[in-house]
């Protein structure tokens with residue numbers, strides 16, 4: 001859906017407290033994982049985001065009935081899998097939908113899923129998903145952009161990922177949870193979103209050991225029961241607000257967070273001269289104490305500095321005098337924010353996945369987001385610029401930030417976008 005642009009008048013500090021939403025990237029796989037149970041599942045902490053509505057459309061196609069039973073609570077029930085295919089029109093909208101492959105395969109014995117979409121900054125292969133499922137005994141074929149997966153019995157065996165992949169680990173766990181085989185995943189992702197999905201599945205009666213370590217052992221079980229689960233706080237959303245506070249040289253408190261999940265971000269901000277005070281489920285970011293210093297950043301899988309905060313951090317560093325170097329080997333093409341920040345006066349030169357940033361003051365300009373976190377980076381830049389920046393491409397922001405205008409206003413931001421409320425209908 002095309003939305004009217006966001007108008008932001010920046011150049012003044014933020015103040016106050018903002019509660020982080022629950023995690024988009026944990027909620028989506030957990031919603032998909034509910035497909036493994038015939039019983040009713042109630043999930044709390046589901047953010048009202050366009051990605052959630054997209055995955056619910058896909059789940060509806062597969063046979064899931066859903067009902068919102070509170071602002072962020074969702075009841076899901078899949079007594080039968082009605083379709084074993086996940087069509088292009090639904091899967092192409094977001095990356096997370098590709099993991100329905102593992103879930104449908106587990107529940108129905110076969111699945112046909114289109115190549116995934118999502119934020120389109122460059123190639124996002126799924127070779128590890130395919131290799132893992134093949135190694136564990138599934139038959140996988142690809143035809144015309146569709147993957148067809150079949151299994152004759154339970155998945156079993158050992159697979160070692162060639163690299164750390166969040167989605168590949170999700171998909172393999174989902175495929176192996178039901179049945180009577182034992183699957184060992186080596187070099188598995190230890191990302192918070194993987195741990196949360198494992199804890200959810202175990203709460204429903206799965207037998208999955210090793211969450212948060214690189215070796216995950218899944219002993220298949222005959223069936224999962226129903227249950228209730230609360231999704232973890234969104235470390236990327238919280239990190240975005242922390243970076244926003246630093247960029248505007250403000251003092252802001254975040255609540256509903258897991259400080260331990262945000263350590264890489266906190267350490268980098270501290271290195272820049274930002275005061276970070278952690279509390280029980282809170283963090284206070286104070287960038288009013290001293291001048292900020294430039295830093296160098298290289299993204300890594302969790303617990304390293306997340307690629308999903310690289311564009312936002314680049315926007316912050318574009319405002320900090322001196323030279324910073326930002327490298328994103330996880331997603332080397334994740335650079336759509338750069339040309340837009342140039343319009344605002346940023347001095348960033350790019351070579352491969354390296355940005356060399358000479359910080360200074362930014363100015364307002366019309367800009368356009370081409371993906372979710374680039375949109376967040378443009379908001380951060382706009383908040384530092386005197387006079388009004390107009391940000392287009394707002395539909396991407398609705399993929400990842402709940403009630404954004406309202407929450408920015410809560411921090412004192414001068415922002416308006418007349419039809420924002422419609423985006424969440």
Ligand SMILES: CC(=O)N[C@H]1[C@@H](OP(=O)(O)OP(=O)(O)OC[C@H]2O[C@@H](n3ccc(=O)[nH]c3=O)[C@H](O)[C@@H]2O)O[C@H](CO)[C@@H](O)[C@@H]1O
Nearest residue numbers: 025096124125126127128129165166167168307308330331
């Ligand atoms: C919905 C969701 O949760 N998305 C997140 C998830 O994406 P996603 O799960 O797609 O990302 P992965 O962790 O799989 O990707 C990490 C790296 O592995 C590579 N790779 C991945 C799979 C594969 O089969 N082959 C391969 O080469 C990717 O190109 C990338 O360089 O983790 C990313 C990395 O933290 C985040 O940016 C995304 O926001």
Ligand SMILES: C=C(OP(=O)(O)O)C(=O)O
Nearest residue numbers: 094095096118119308373
């Ligand atoms: C890139 C993201 O999501 P996806 O993997 O669905 O594109 C993100 O959350 O930053």
